[in-house]
Amino acid sequence: MSDFQHFHLLNINLLQDPILQKVSELLDQTSSKGWRKLAELVANDKRFKLSSLELHQCSLKVMDSEGSPSRSLLRLMGDRGCNTKELTEFLQTMGQSDAIHLLRPQGIKVVVQPDSMAVLSGQLVKLCCTATGHPLVNYQWFKMNKEVPQGNSSELAFSPVHVNDAGFYICRVNNANSFDFSDWTQLDVCESNLTYHGIPGLPENKIHICNQPQPQTLTVGDRLVLECAAIGRPLPHYRWYKSGHALKDATKKLYMVSSVTMEHCGVYWCQVTNGNETEVSKEVEVVVGFGNLWTNMAAAMECTEEELSGFTDTEQTNEHLFATDKVALLIGNMSYRNHSQLKAPMVDVYELTNLLRQLDFKVVSLLDLTELEMRNSVEEFLLLLDKGVYGLLYYAGHGYENYGNSFMVPIDAPKPYRSSNCLCVQSILKLMQEKETGLNVFLLDMCRKRNQYDDTILIPESLKVTANIVFGYATCQGAEAFEIQHSDLANGIFMKFLKKRLLEDKKITVLLDHVAEDMGRCQLTKGMQALEIRSSLSEKRALTDPIQQTACSPDSLARNMQWAKAHELPGSMCIEFDCGVKIQLGFAAEFSNVMIIYTQIIEKPPEIIYCNANVTDFPVDLHVDPKDTNRGTPEETGSFLVSKDLPKHCLYTHLSSLQTLKENLTFSVCLRYTYQGIEDAVDDRKEVDVGKPLIAKLDIHSGLRRHFCVQTCHVPHSPCHSPELAPGAAGPSHIFTSPQYSQSRLNVYNPSPRSVMRSENCQQGSDSASVGMQHFSECKSTNNIPVETTDELDHTLYESTSVSKNN
Structure with a gap:
């Protein structure tokens, strides 16, 4: 049913008071087409059964100073079930066109459109939309097809605006009868490399270049990236030039050439305009040479044999590395059936998911998996890997380390557990190496104490001698990992410091070094937990490296389809x-x-x-x-x-x-x-x-697809057995009486006031995130760019008293 049809079937007593008041005033003031004529028509209609006494009482309203016979009559008609359509028919019979016009639902129209603009982060920015219509107009803002929280006024304010706020916005306006959409508006937010503090918004029609392109010296085959960023209103447009000639299709802030040749040498600049004003960036020179012997187009460089030797032994400092794709599997186990419960994995996995999505990772985030589900999840993760792909595995939960092998403990592990009940990380690495991945990152937020109930010495299959493997252990070998508890939420110590650094454009090992230094300054865990890094990184690989898909191969198509299956939500x-x-x-x-x-x-x-x-x-x-x-x-x-x-x-x-x-x-x-x-x-x-919905499409509850353990690691159940029965196959747990064994992350409790965490020691910041969501409102179709922020949390760290340790 349309809004118009719904309006005409509305009982007239439910019409808004301003409409009824205007109709009543018109009928009170008109004699031949007034309320008495309407009363005569209604009295003759058997549907409403108005008595002479009731009509007489309506006429007496003229005796009141503010009384209205018409309003009284309309109220009686509404009580008898008269709707807007029936009232309109009476008015048509009377020839009362003015009253009919008042009853017709008024349309709505956007009269002031929001402006597209480019601004600096930190400014106060407002997007404005104004609409006309009667009755009152309601507003709702959307970022792409995602509803903006608290975006329900004609102005959408950012105080201050952040880089994450950049994107396309639209405003939906509606009243009880109709709705309309504003035009799409683009908000571009720049992080300036200049020192602007509290810079006011630029006047309309003005433009200012805040980030200038920089000169570059490259080798043949390197990637060229030139950036020019400007702020202004309306939104600035860009055009790149080389040696006085406009470059084809170079109309964005970034000008990139994936593989430069000698022809790309020259002087570059960018022209920026917003239709009213134009600015030109500074001119920068791009020099391209062969190998490490740089050739300037203006003059040749002469090198001695000794200098040449020095160039040969020096690493290239301008390597431009890329990933063919980025995928991540995040597992957080909390609700253990036979072991102590954890809290932090839920928040840790959620926050890491949001950060990795900002780095263009395809992320699968899972909570509370059994052994079978963990193994099948890893199998699905391996399907997402291919040559040159960056693969990241994060695990938060109980765990242990024996003889150099790390084991992740599922939620259904028996008490005590052994290697046959757990997943061996080194075995997963072996399978990742077979995919020829470009970077393998393992972030293990678990304890690394030895499990005294597991004496099995695993002999893994030989790992390939490959580079670009990085292990970030939340704690040192033989030590526990801690989490910070507060109310219903908690953070692991490792994630508390990692999330502040993860978006930095640095080599992954350098980034983890800084995280280790930050953790070392936390007095509450000093001497109890320290980050350990193991790496075979031979290139300057970073999580921020761009994705460069050379071709849309069947493998990449299958990879994208497999990932998409795990993220499909039902439609509203x-x-x-x-x-x-x-x-x-x-x-x-x-x-x-x-x-x-x-x-x-x-x-x-x-x-x-x-x-x-x-x-x-x-x-x-x-x-x-x-x-x-x-x-x-x-x-x-x-x-x-x-x-x-x-x-x-x-x-x-x-x-x-x-x-x-x-x-x-x-x-x-x-x-x-x-x-x-x-x-x-x-x-x-x-x-x-x-x-x-979501991960259910992958059926990871079903039988085991392949074995992830090394040769001596016994798989406790076959595909035809339920995972609930798996622990029994690993050995009866009833022969042990209250065993004490290593825990993964210690939940520790508060025996003294000194255990309260001080904000200056471990401060929690807010991070950007992403959530898939289907909304009620209508919106123009476009790509979905989900971005959310998590609020700052206060936490308390407690000293260990009741959790047993395996010393």
């Missing part, structure tokens, strides 16, 4: 019941195996005075906790991380462990409603099938 849907109630269902991803369902009643007939809708009847293999369903806030379901990005005034349901789904995700939408004047409530329900 509207459920309509026979009674006229409409329920909107939306879906958001917190992790690759954790989803939020949010429900909202968007329409109900006026005769229904109360209605409530819940989702229920989920598949039994999901183990949905009732206290996590149909709650008034996301926090009540245990979802603290994406709550600020979800729509308000909904009921929220938290579904975890989506990897356990064996069939489609089906559930019921149960509606309970009450009609006016009837005490008994009516129940109705609709069945919903949303397929297999």
